[in-house]
Amino acid sequence: MQTGTTPTTLDPATCEQARLTRDARFDGLFFTAVKTTGIYCRPVCPAPTPKPANITYYPSAAAAAAAGFRPCLRCRPEAAAGSPLHHASSELVGAALQLIEQGALDGQSVSALAARIGVGERHLRRLFDSELGASPQDVAATRRLLFAKQLLGETRLPITAVAAAAGYASLRRFNAAFVDAYAKPPREFRRGQGRPSDERAIELRLPYRPPYDFKGMLEFYARRCIPRVESIDAHGYRRSISIEGEPGWFEVSAIKGDSALRLRVHEVRPLHLGTLVNRVRRMFDVNADPAAIMRTLGREPRLRMLVKRWPGQRLPGTWDGFELGVRAVLG
The missing domain is CATH 3.30.310.20 (DNA-3-methyladenine glycosylase AlkA, N-terminal domain)
Structure with a gap:
């Protein structure tokens, strides 16, 4: 797990001030990871403020997840505004992120994604690591997981339908990914959520x-x-x-x-x-x-x-x- 470092695209002083004031303008622009709990949060998280020495800032949820941190159940990173697209400093990464958000890695490889935008796989991986702090697979996995969690909490869709909607190849893979991130299966997580009132949509x-x-x-x-x-x-x-x-x-x-x-x-x-x-x-x-x-x-x-x-x-x-x-x- 990466600790004690801050991606070069983030200003630590600005992040610290936004975190301490829970500034909504920065919601989704960076995420706060706490090494003592192993959890990453939005800057607006209402949880008690951790000590600065225990904090690492990441430009995206995918970067925090790639470093080994789990999403916070209280501030719900899936509810943050924005996407990794605003962190892309090159057109190549921006194009790849658009395809990933459209599900390009749900059933294809990174090499196929690289071929679609006209670069080699190794070069694409280097660009993702330098600009986002995460690999293409990390970005895709985080996108699937957070979207699935949103569907679990906000809809009445069956678990199998949630897995399909989020881009998981099977219910088994969805269950494994969810347990790994939240330490509980999707069905158990849903039992504690409020149920939407409208079944028609x-x-x-x-x-x-x-x-x-x-x-x-x-x-x-x-x-x-x-x-x-x-x-x-x-x-x-x-x-x-x-x-x-x-x-x-x-x-x-x-x-x-x-x-x-x-x-x-x-x-x-x-x-x-x-x-x-x-x-x-x-x-x-x-x-x-x-x-x-x-x-x-x-x-x-x-x-x-x-x-x-x-x-x-x-x-x-x-x-x-x-x-x-x-x-x-x-x-």
Whole structure:
């Protein structure tokens, strides 16, 4: 287990101040690992503050997990905003991370992933280690585990469906990975969780870093609404979709008093949940760091005034690339 070191992409003094003040602006931007407990936490964790000498900071949950730390059950790292994408300093790693988030390593090897982005496997591993502090397999394994834990806590899906949705090849592998991380099987973990009240839809939280101009996002989509495909009002966004030829629909709305969007999924098989969630996260740009956006745009005086007037701007996306191309041409 790695101890006493801090990845070069993190400023220890900034991390320490954010941890002590539980600054929500840094939620998901780094994780705090405590060597005396073997657990890693979000900077907003409500648990008693450990001694600085026992702490190591990591840029991602995958890096902390790769160093041998287990995710905290109290602050729930799966509920943190963002993804490892914002730590990529090269286009190659960014492209690989996008494919991993789409499930590229759920059934394929790292060599196949490297071939898809046009580099050698050893070079890709070196880039991941230097930029993220974790291997491609570590990132994929952490993504699967945290998404599975979210599904266990927030949905009524059967354990077998949770394993399939998170990208595990078998229920046995899912059980083994979960026991290794949480020291209890998925079924026992679920017994202690609150049960969602609505059985008609799969409902998940999509956390973001505030501020978030959800009203502005809805207004953007409303001006470009596709009849009989999309529906937008003051409360949220609804859309019919097709994944691998199978129809379904979803809706996105704000959660009052919570820094998260509510995603409700209807008539979509659990096997396709990971794909759908990743697409919706990109559509609504929930992984963005608003502080970085404001810092960058604020360098231009004219933009600085607009950023202050309309905080929480995000970059709206589309369901797929073809739709984006058609919108650009027609627009």
